[in-house]
Amino acid sequence: xxxxxxxxxxxxxxxxxxxxYIAIALxxxxxxxTPVMATSEVYREKMVAAGIQFYPIRPNMPSYxxxxxxxxxxxxxxxxxxxxxxxxxxxxxxxxxxxEDLDAAVEGADxxxxxxxxxxxPIVAQKRGLPWVSSVLAPISFxxxxxxxxxxxxxxxxxxxxxxxxxxxxxxxxxxxRLENIMEPIYRLRAELGLPRGAQPLLVxxxxxxxxxxxxxxxxxxxxxxxxxxxxxxxFPFYDRRDFFGETEAEPALxxxxxxxxxxxxxxxxxxxxxxxxxxYRDSIKAAQELGxxxxxxxxxxxxxxxxxxxxxxxxxxxAPFGEVFPRASVIVHQGGVGTTGQGLRSGRAVLIVPHAHxxxxxxxxxxxxxxxxxxxxxxxxxxxxxxxxxxxxxxxxAFTRAKEVGERVRNESGAxxxxxAIEEVLLTHN
Numbered sequence: 001x002x003x004x005x006x007x008x009x010x011x012x013x014x015x016x017x018x019x020x021y022i023a024i025a026l027x028x029x030x031x032x033x034t035p036v037m038a039t040s041e042v043y044r045e046k047m048v049a050a051g052i053q054f055y056p057i058r059p060n061m062p063s064y065x066x067x068x069x070x071x072x073x074x075x076x077x078x079x080x081x082x083x084x085x086x087x088x089x090x091x092x093x094x095x096x097x098x099x100e101d102l103d104a105a106v107e108g109a110d111x112x113x114x115x116x117x118x119x120x121x122p123i124v125a126q127k128r129g130l131p132w133v134s135s136v137l138a139p140i141s142f143x144x145x146x147x148x149x150x151x152x153x154x155x156x157x158x159x160x161x162x163x164x165x166x167x168x169x170x171x172x173x174x175x176x177x178r179l180e181n182i183m184e185p186i187y188r189l190r191a192e193l194g195l196p197r198g199a200q201p202l203l204v205x206x207x208x209x210x211x212x213x214x215x216x217x218x219x220x221x222x223x224x225x226x227x228x229x230x231x232x233x234x235x236f237p238f239y240d241r242r243d244f245f246g247e248t249e250a251e252p253a254l255x256x257x258x259x260x261x262x263x264x265x266x267x268x269x270x271x272x273x274x275x276x277x278x279x280x281y282r283d284s285i286k287a288a289q290e291l292g293x294x295x296x297x298x299x300x301x302x303x304x305x306x307x308x309x310x311x312x313x314x315x316x317x318x319x320a321p322f323g324e325v326f327p328r329a330s331v332i333v334h335q336g337g338v339g340t341t342g343q344g345l346r347s348g349r350a351v352l353i354v355p356h357a358h359x360x361x362x363x364x365x366x367x368x369x370x371x372x373x374x375x376x377x378x379x380x381x382x383x384x385x386x387x388x389x390x391x392x393x394x395x396x397x398x399a400f401t402r403a404k405e406v407g408e409r410v411r412n413e414s415g416a417x418x419x420x421x422a423i424e425e426v427l428l429t430h431n
Contacts, residue, residue, distance in 0.1 A: 002424050002427050002428050002431060003031060003032035003033065004032055004033065004034075005033045005034070005110040005111065005427055006033070006034045006036065006108055006109045006110050007025075007028055007033055007034070007035050007036070007109065007110060007111045007112075007113060007423065008035075008036045008038050008055070008102075008105055008106045008109045008111070008112050008113070009021045009024065009025055009035060009036065009037050009038065009113045010038045010039070010057065010102055010105075010112060010113065010114045010115060010118045010121050011037070011038075011039050011114075011115035011117075011118065012039060012040060012057070012059075012091060012115060012117045012118050013087075013115070013117060014270075014271045014272040014337070015270075015271035015272075015339065016137070016270065016271055016272070016337040016338055016339035016340065017115060017117070017137065018037075018039060018043060018046070019237075019238075019239040019240060019339055020137060020215050020236070020237040020238075020239070020339065020415070020416075021037065021039075021113070021115065021237075022037070022046075022047075022050055022052065022239045023237035023238055023239040023415070023416040024113070024237050024416050024419045024420060024423075025037060025050075025052045026050065026051075026052070026239070026416070027237075027416040027417055027419070027420040028420050028423065029051070029052070031420060031424070034053065035052055035053065036052075036053040036054070036055055036105065036109070037052050037053065037054050037055070038054075038055045038056075038057045038101070038102055038105040038106075038118075039054075039056075039057055040056070040057065040058075040059070040060060040061040041056040041060055041061075042060070042061045042062070042063055042064070044056065049241075050241070055101075055104070055105035056101065057098060057101040057102055057105065057118070058094070058097045058098055058101055059090060059091065059094065059097075059098065067301070067303065070275050071275055071276075074272065074273075074275035074276050075275075075276060077090075077272075077357070078272070078273055078275070078276045078356050078357050079357060080152040080153065080355075080356065080357045080361075080377075080378075081152075081153055083152070083356075083357040083358060084152065084153075084357065084358050085178075085182065087117070087358070088117075088179070088182050088183075088202065089182055091117045091118065091119060092119055092182055092183060092185050092186055092201075093185060094185070095119060095120050095185050095186050095189045096189055096192075098118060098119075098120045099120040099123060099124065099189060099193075102118065102120055102121065102124050103124050103127070103128070106124055106128060106130060109130065110131065110427060110430075111130065111131045111132070111133065111423060111426065111427055111430075112124065112125050112130050112131070112132045112133070113132075113133045113134075113135060113213075113423065114132065114133070114134045114135065114206070114208070115135060115137070116134075116135075116136055116137070116141050116202070116206045119183075119186050119201040119202070119205075119206070120186070120189070121134070121206075122134075122198075122201075122205055122206065122208070123186075123189065123190060123193065123195065125208075126195060127193060127195070131210065131426055131427065131430040132208045132210060133208055133210060133211045133212075133213060133422065133423055133426055134206055134207050134208035134211070134212050134213070135212065135213040135214070135215050135419075136206075136212070136213070136214055136215065136216075137215050137216065137338045137339075137359075138216060138220075138338040138359040138362065138363060139214075139216065139220055139221035139362065139363075139366065140359045140362040140363075141206070141359075142214075142221075142224065142226070142227050142228075142231075143172055143175065143203055144224040144226050144227060145161075145165055145168035145169050145172060145226055146165075146168075146224040146225055146226055147221060147222075147224045148161035148162055148168045148171070149359075149362040150361045150362040150364075150365040151171075151361065151362070152355070152356075152357050152358060152360070152361045155361050155365075155377070157171060158365065172203070175203070176200055176203055179200065179202055179203070180200075183200065183201050183202065186201045207228045208228075208230075209228075209230070210230065210426055211230055211232065211422055211423075211425075211426050212227075212228045212230055212231040212232070213231075213232055213234055213419050213422055214227075214231055214232065214233040214234065215234055215235075215236065215237055215415055215419065216233070216234075216235070216236055216338060216342065216415075217233075217235050217236055217342065217345065217409075217410050217413055217415075218233045218235070219345070219370060219406060219409060219410065220341075220345075220363070220366050220367075220370075221233075221366065232418070232422050234413075234415045234418035234419045234422065235410070235413030235414060235415035235418055236339075236342035236345075236346070236410065236413065236415045237415035237416040237419055238323060238342065238343070238346065238415065238416070240321040240322045240323050240339075240343065241321060251317060251320070253315075253317075254296070254315065254317050254320055254325070255324075257296065257315040258296070258325070258328045261294050261313060262294055262330070263294075263328055263329055263330040264288075264293065264294035264295050264296045264313070264314075264315075264329060264330060265284075265288050265291075265293050265294070265295050265296070265329065265330055265331045265332075265333060265390065266295075266296045266298065266325060266326060266329040266331075266332045266333065266334075267280075267281065267284040267288075267295060267296070267297045267298065267333045267334075268297075268298040268300075268322075268332075268333070268334050268335070268340065269300060269334070269335045269354075269356075270300075270334060270335045270337045270339070270340045271300070271337070271339070271340075272337065273335040273337070273356045273378075274299060274300025274301060274304060275300070275301070276356070277299070277300070277304045279382070280354070280378075280381065281297050281299055281304055281306060281316075282306060282308075282383075283381065283382050283383040283386055284297060284333065284383075284386060285297070285306065285310070285311065285314060286383035286386075286387075287383050287386035287387045287390055288314065288390075289311050289314075290383070290387050291387060291390055291391060291394065293313075293330065293390075293394075294313040294314065294330075295313070295314045295315075296314075296315050296317070296325070296329070297314070297315070297316045297317075298317055298318070298319060298320055298325070299316055299317070299318055300318060300319065301318060302318065322340065322343035322344075322347075323343060323346070326343055326344060326346075326347035326349060327347045327348065327349065329347065329349050330349070330394075331349060331350050331351065331352060331373075331390060331393055331394065332344050332347065332349050332350075332351045332352075333351070333352045333353075333354060333386075333390070334351065334353060334354070335353070335354055335355065335356055335360055335378075336353040336354070336355040336356075336359075336360030336361070336363045336364040336367075336375070337358075337359070337360060337363070338359055338363055341353070341363045341364075341367060342410070344367070344372075345367065345370075345372065345403075345406050345407060345410045346407055346410045346411055347407055348403055348404045348406070348407020348408065348411075349400075349403055349407070350372060350373045350393050350396075350399040350400050350403045351367060351372055351373035351374075351403070352373055352374050352375070352376065352386075352389050352390055352393060353367060353368075353373065353374075353375040353376075354375070354376055354377070354378050354381045355375060355377055355378065356378045361377070370402065370406055371398065371399065371402035371403075372399060372402055372403040372406055373393055373399055373403065374389050374392060374393055374399075376389050
């Protein structure tokens with residue numbers, strides 16, 4: 001075991017992008033290391049609450065309290081057609097300032113761990129000669145031709161790519177070509193710093209030649225021949241506290257509701273999609289009522305609170321730690337973000353996934369293939385389709401049996417510990 005190293009963890013995004021790295025940072029800290037979270041200023045208070053050193057990195061994200069800006073941004077970013085490209089543009093458009101911030105953050109560091117989105121991480125590591133471990137949160141980041149992803153822009157393309165390796169490779173080349181303009185600022189920065197153009201920053205360049213951590217369960221995806229050879233699948237690193245809004249555990253009233261009757265259907269849109277909830281929660285209430293089920297709605301923000309009187313057996317809360325609530329559900333309805341997906345699998349409960357954008361379609365398809373539930377794309381989700389899909393799950397004992405089996409296996413994984421073990425292996429080779 002190696003102790004006392006300064007390890008910078010670079011990440012960007014919503015809770016689903018932040019929480020796995022908090023879990024890893026806390027594990028590293030328990031081993032005597034000094035983890036430093038390098039991410040958006042908006043998460044400073046969250047890191048203080050978790051007891052993790054923090055270094056602010058641009059671009060700045062809107063405050064949770066800036067409802068108008070969060071709504072505007074979420075409408076763009078949660079679009080299944082162009083949302084992913086908008087995210088990439090947001091991260092890639094001013095790489096010089098991100099580079100300057102991260103370069104300052106790694107001063108005196110012994111290792112850098114990167115998330116897929118801060119594209120300057122590989123540049124900082126290369127310029128400084130710093131040991132570098134990269135990571136991905138979801139299988140879609142590998143864009144494998146042998147295990148093709150379900151793309152939000154055209155989900156049906158999966159079936160063609162699955163049947164034809166050539167079609168899968170063609171889709172890869174088209175995606176790479178479309179990304180070139182977005183990545184041009186990264187290429188310019190590399191040239192300014194005297195570095196070669198390098199591999200495409202998202203599809204290949206994000207992966208470290210030393211170690212790549214796949215921070216998800218091997219049940220979600222097995223290593224493929226076209227994954228980086230040095231990839232290690234760790235399991236999900238779990239952390240689910242909201243911290244900087246004052247909640248450290250589920251509210252007593254919420255726990256009382258769960259204890260006062262049969263397990264409810266839990267409806268949530270995770271940590272980002274709730275900004276574009278629209279009629280999701282109203283339709284969910286109608287569906288649960290029609291099915292004669294209790295319901296717990298985790299609405300994310302007060303603006304989603306139903307104005308109508310709630311039917312008996314239903315409750316609304318803004319937030320609750322999924323790790324405490326999901327195991328007490330009958331069925332879980334969620335958006336398919338990889339963090340929520342991991343919590344759903346760990347809970348051992350059947351799920352209905354309502355993907356909006358990004359990796360959510362691929363995560364949902366993988367859970368369905370595992371036999372743990374069903375999926376319906378967000379544009380098709382309404383009271384009628386929710387009744388139909390939830391009814392199909394409730395009448396299917398095999399989904400509950402399979403979900404329970406998967407839950408037992410996921411709970412036996414330890415993503416944070418496995419990730420920390422891998423990081424320490426790299427530190428030993430560079431000691």
